[in-house]
Amino acid sequence: MTTALPTTASEGPRAALGMTRKGFGKLTATQARLLLREPAALVWLLVPVVLVVVLGSIPGFRTPQASLGGQRVIDVYVPTCAAMVPLFLSLTALPMTLAAYREKDVLRRLSVSPVPAAGVLGALVAVVAAVATAGVALVTAIGALVFDVSAPAHPIAVVAGFVLGGAAVLALGLVVAARARTGAVASGLGVPLMVLNFFASGLYVPVAELPHTLQQICAVIPFGAVTAVWSGQGVLWQHLLVLVGWTVAGSLAAVRWFRWE
Amino acid sequence: MAVIEVERLHKRYGGDVAVHEVSFEVERGEIFGVLGPNGAGKTTTVECLSGLRRRDGGRVSVLGLDPEAQRDALRQVLGVQLQHSALPDRLRVREALELYASFYRQPADVGELLARLGLKEKAGTAYKKLSGGQQQRLAIALAMVGSPRVVVLDELTTGLDPHARRATWEMVEQIRDAGVTVLLVTHFMEEAERLCDRVALIDAGRVVAVDTPAGLAARAGREQRMRFRPSAPLEDAALLALPEVTRVQRHGPQVEVVGTGNLVHAVTALLARRQIIAGDLRVEQTSLDDAFVSLTTHTTSGATS
8 A cells, every 4th residue: 555655655654663563554554444434425536436437428428529639638637637636635644643643632642652644644644545546546547448448658657647646636635634723624735635635636717718828837737747657748758747745835834834733 | 760851941822831840750550640720731731742733841851762753653552542532433343443453663562452452342433433432441451552651531521421431541551550651630539539650749730739639638738528417416526626626517417527637536536425425427538639729829819919
């Protein structure tokens, strides 16, 4: 699970400082179990899946469009729908879970055990990363198998983009989670960030139809950069650099600003 | 040898001083009480020595470790039960203990802890579904799961019914009997009297006294109280004539005599001379309660003058 995202791997050794390795594994497994016991939190994950199926079922969306450079609407929307999965998980589910723990003094209890802040964040990240990976794989598989969406030109670059993009928004979600005192604050901060990323990933208007300046702005927003990598727009290494930048800055800020109560 | 040393601890929150200057030492194997009215700085003091808060002044050492600089090492040997703390609603009792056990290098046996704290039948119950007493027992179990050498128990029995409170006290004594040093924070006199070997009385961020519960009571007061139902009429004047008696009150057929010195002996001697039998006799020594009130109000008035 931890191989899905670079942040998780880099937090591993730090997490092991104050707690046992077994403890980190157990904390991660417990988080996963608690998530499964509260499946309401995952209902939103059905949205991108349903969206792909609905959009793909509209005949007009399966014909090539000149305004999209000869691509079909469904071709453009599969990466966008796939992007919704990590965005939703990282920017709302993760911060709200952590804020609820803080609100109910669950974190206070953990703070007197040998678990360091990075351990708590790392365990949540591992669970979210695993669920996100599964969700992205499901959406992509539906697109490819049911609606015949062709593989991107550079599949390795796209996987790298998704992994780094996921890491970047997870890091941002952690910054929100590290600071928000209550669930309401967490969603107040996380939801606008999520909507911004939705926009940049072309959920509302395909990025190709936006004015040039807006397209450039979108490219420095994490999931704008990921969508650009998928569609092969712009310079690949620049997009990846943007994502690495967000990940590093976000992770550092999250661990620095984390508070237990 | 002292396992906890607190020397001139000082802590502010912004402009408010929560702890002015607190010093005490806790010896190995004792139950040491930190006693004081609400807002006296008790919880802040234990938060500083558990490494939860940074102190603004003074020195703190727990098992030779600095709670701030050697936080990670301290976590492995110090068990803490906090006043305000919780677990995720859907986490079950056994899962919680197994989770916390996995954080420590030398965890206690989870099955044994469950049995010892009477949580065996509740092992599969979600945290949310536990009663207050059960949640509190689980909190103690979590404080003990790392096989700590020192445990801090903060307001352990607040909100518990008398039965659960007594059961919890027995558990604290068991912890001490197992060789673990206990720091008990409480505002219940009865609890301190029953459990503590020594008590630090804290008021308005300062230590007012450190003594045994009996020592504290003796320090505060000379007053004693007897209550009985005389078998024959007994006039107040006869009682008040005794030099030991300061006050007599009637409660229906009951007489209450308040006084100092060897009050019990003086009154029983009087009754014997008159051949009166004292029915339902109750004698109250000065309790820690009285000591608490007299010692803490004394400093409050001293601080304002």
